[in-house]
Amino acid sequence: MVLNMGPQHPSTHGVLRVLLELDGETVVKAQPDIGYLHTGIEKTCEAKTYSQAITLTDRVDYLAPLSNNLCYCLAVEKLLGLEAPPRAQYIRVLLTELTRIASHLVWLGTHAIDMGAMSVFLYCFREREEIIKIFEMVSGQRMMTSYFRIGGLALEPPPGWLDRVQKFLDTFPSRLAEYEDLLTENKIWKGRLIGVGHITPEDAIAMGVSGPTLRAAGVNYDVRKAFPYSRYNEFDFTVPVRTESDCYARYLVRVEEMRQSLGIVKQAMAKAPATGPILADAPGIVPPQREKMKTEMEALIYHFKIFTEGFAPPPGEVYQVIESPRGELGFYVCSDGSPKPYRVKMRTPSYINLQALPRICEGRLLADVVACIGTIDIVLGEIDR
Amino acid sequence: MTDTEAAEKLVVRKLRERNPHWVAAVVEFRGEVTIEVPREHIVAAADFLASDSELKFSFLSDITGVDRFPVEPRFEVNYHLLSIEKRERVRLKVRVGTISPAVQTVTTVWPTANWHEREVFDLFGVRFEGHPDLRRILLPETWEGHPLRKDYPVEGYR
Numbered sequence: 001m002v003l004n005m006g007p008q009h010p011s012t013h014g015v016l017r018v019l020l021e022l023d024g025e026t027v028v029k030a031q032p033d034i035g036y037l038h039t040g041i042e043k044t045c046e047a048k049t050y051s052q053a054i055t056l057t058d059r060v061d062y063l064a065p066l067s068n069n070l071c072y073c074l075a076v077e078k079l080l081g082l083e084a085p086p087r088a089q090y091i092r093v094l095l096t097e098l099t100r101i102a103s104h105l106v107w108l109g110t111h112a113i114d115m116g117a118m119s120v121f122l123y124c125f126r127e128r129e130e131i132i133k134i135f136e137m138v139s140g141q142r143m144m145t146s147y148f149r150i151g152g153l154a155l156e157p158p159p160g161w162l163d164r165v166q167k168f169l170d171t172f173p174s175r176l177a178e179y180e181d182l183l184t185e186n187k188i189w190k191g192r193l194i195g196v197g198h199i200t201p202e203d204a205i206a207m208g209v210s211g212p213t214l215r216a217a218g219v220n221y222d223v224r225k226a227f228p229y230s231r232y233n234e235f236d237f238t239v240p241v242r243t244e245s246d247c248y249a250r251y252l253v254r255v256e257e258m259r260q261s262l263g264i265v266k267q268a269m270a271k272a273p274a275t276g277p278i279l280a281d282a283p284g285i286v287p288p289q290r291e292k293m294k295t296e297m298e299a300l301i302y303h304f305k306i307f308t309e310g311f312a313p314p315p316g317e318v319y320q321v322i323e324s325p326r327g328e329l330g331f332y333v334c335s336d337g338s339p340k341p342y343r344v345k346m347r348t349p350s351y352i353n354l355q356a357l358p359r360i361c362e363g364r365l366l367a368d369v370v371a372c373i374g375t376i377d378i379v380l381g382e383i384d385r
Numbered sequence: 386m387t388d389t390e391a392a393e394k395l396v397v398r399k400l401r402e403r404n405p406h407w408v409a410a411v412v413e414f415r416g417e418v419t420i421e422v423p424r425e426h427i428v429a430a431a432d433f434l435a436s437d438s439e440l441k442f443s444f445l446s447d448i449t450g451v452d453r454f455p456v457e458p459r460f461e462v463n464y465h466l467l468s469i470e471k472r473e474r475v476r477l478k479v480r481v482g483t484i485s486p487a488v489q490t491v492t493t494v495w496p497t498a499n500w501h502e503r504e505v506f507d508l509f510g511v512r513f514e515g516h517p518d519l520r521r522i523l524l525p526e527t528w529e530g531h532p533l534r535k536d537y538p539v540e541g542y543r
């Protein structure tokens with residue numbers, strides 16, 4: 001029997017269609033059918049200037065928008081040979097790690113509610129609300145912040161924002177302990193997740209799987225450690241790796257990642273100087289400060305040129321990779337010397353991790369398909385772009 | 386890293402040693418090495434890079450298509466490789482022309498290439514010979530045209 005786990009389904013975490021060929025309750029074949037959220041973001045990027053395309057990148061992985069911003073900004077900065085000032089880099093790390101926590105909270109909440117643990121969903125969203133409020137305080141936007149710019153940050157963070165971050169750091173560890181109390185030794189949780197969705201490390205690498213799914217299979221690969229970016233090499237954190245490679249191991253890996261992210265946020269708060277430039281000193285690329293623009297002729301001309309024409313990087317191509325909450329996020333940006341990107345390709349982790357879905361749920365029961373989809377942690381915006 | 390230093394890199398040297406026809410050009414830009422491989426040799430070169438014990442490019446990160454219309458050869462297919470053990474990245478580039486653009490599939494070397502190649506076929510129209518299931522992935526099966534080509538308008542056809 002062929003069953004359609006249709007694009008509209010509460011457990012597919014978005015508009016994902018999975019064609020399931022069943023033999024009773026056992027899944028013989030599972031075929032994902034994607035493209036329901038395809039909006040042509042990559043094509044649209046070719047019609048915008050490099051700075052305008054930043055807002056498009058938010059919408060790709062909409063649960064971790066700052067990760068996409070960071071990857072794109074780093075890619076264009078690489079193309080230009082530009083580096084953001086240290087203060088901007090530390091604040092970027094801080095906000096990206098908060099994004100990682102926020103994304104994992106959504107994952108945990110939705111995964112738990114798929115398995116039937118409904119209260120965890122509300123608790124996770126309560127915590128995430130605090131993070132979103134920090135984003136709103138800093139950038140004016142709760143989710144699609146577009147807070148990073150080519151060369152640094154968009155705005156000076158407001159006074160008092162670090163107090164709010166500190167308050168989050170103070171309350172979150174006990175809340176995380178609360179979730180673990182509810183789930184980690186829970187018989188139903190363990191019964192539904194242990195042994196489900198197994199993939200061997202060789203298969204995982206062959207299928208291009210990355211992120212917590214790969215690390216739960218025993219492969220110690222985290223882009224923050226392997227190819228450090230934005231001063232991650234100055235931070236002290238461990239990368240959780242497990243070997244059981246089932247849904248339960250992935251749960252443990254992601255919970256531990258949340259703890260490690262808290263540690264990184266704390267270090268970033270200490271490292272980031274309280275004052276200093278948030279944008280690089282690059283006159284033709286980074287817009288001048290408004291006071292200068294109003295009094296100096298050169299600054300006015302630069303401002304005009306940047307906002308009407310945009311800046312043109314040298315012709316060439318770069319592939320910038322970061323560790324997003326879902327895995328290896330890569331932006332391939334190709335320039336032809338004009339102010340608009342010639343090609344932007346977003347190598348999104350969910351797209352590739354979803355390819356492994358047939359491998360991990362074929363031969364198992366129908367109820368495990370929901371656990372498997374949840375454990376891969378997919379975001380359809382990222383898959384379809 | 387200059388172009389000469391890039392040519393000295395292990396991956397380039399080993400590829401040239403194994404078969405000099407595999408390396409058509411080597412470019413270095415912003416610390417990244419791009420090796421242009423002629424179309425007919427891509428599978429052999431890919432197999433070598435994935436299996437060689439000193440290189441171990443076992444992880445295919447991405448396959449990207451680029452349309453260079455109206456320059457010929459029109460399409461570029463870029464393979465972004467990663468070696469987890471050696472912490473190295475490299476890009477392979479294959480150029481294909483406008484008339485019946487086709488490249489051999491690398492799904493035999495890296496199974497993850499399956500969806501990557503389907504996407505390049507869907508959005509650019511480059512065929513991958515030997516692909517187990519070459520059909521559109523993001524757009525509906527009945528869609529006509531290949532949207533990421535430069536002669537396809539951003540707003541689409543109505």
